[in-house]
Amino acid sequence: MPSKKALVRRPSPRLAEGLVTHIEREKVDAGLATEQWEAYVEALREHGWETVEVDPADDNPDSVFVEDTVVMYRNVALIARSGAESRREETIGVEEAVARLGCSVNWIWEPGTLDGGDVLKIGDTIYVGRGGRTNAAGIQQLRAAFEPLGAQVVAVPVSKVLHLKSAVTALPDGTVIGHIPKVDRPSLFPRFLSVPEESGAHVVLLGGDKLLMAASAPKTAELLADLGFEPVLVDIGEFEKLEGCVTCLSVRMRDLYA
């Protein structure tokens, strides 16, 4: 049976020192962030996901954003190599976690850089953002790792936000959603729906019509509910201050067989 496992990683006590690139730095309350993270994990569990905690990386402020450290396709875990040097150590615990789950492990190597937040999978199409964290060599290595397994990798420019998935994600029917002012080339996606809020562009597919979304995007939640989806809202305000979104707090592993 296909698994419904999701990797998560407890926030570091140094979370407030996390990187900010495209927004002004705001004070982060690490205690409140931990409460928000616990509610996020609970929302995954309530919707049938078995959460697997990667060993915490207390010295790495951004380690809670576990999505950036690994890209899953079928049973292969491609360990990322962040374009932000300060985030590279985060992969250590993640390598162990995916190996323990029985994944086959592959790596992005120097000079390649790639953050998991730049990778959006829709079926066997893998969109990869070329932006501040992912370079051309990283994209070539992603292609080399996954195209032989049946994926088609499509590279897209990202200049207005941190990652591709800060700009766009996809609904269960494959429609790509994004807040137009933050999307470089909406025309690259076969079906594109514009949403009214920047954080409304981020959805985690929980299964069926259910979408995990940030509470900061109520208008988008209303729009998507009107289209027959079921938004499940979580407050991730402390992570949003560090350019985090609902997608980056977990790695869903749907194609493992257990």
Ligand SMILES: NC(=O)NCCC[C@H](N)C(=O)O
């Ligand atoms: N995939 C994501 O959206 N990750 C968010 C990472 C935020 C972190 N402060 C960073 O700049 O790397």
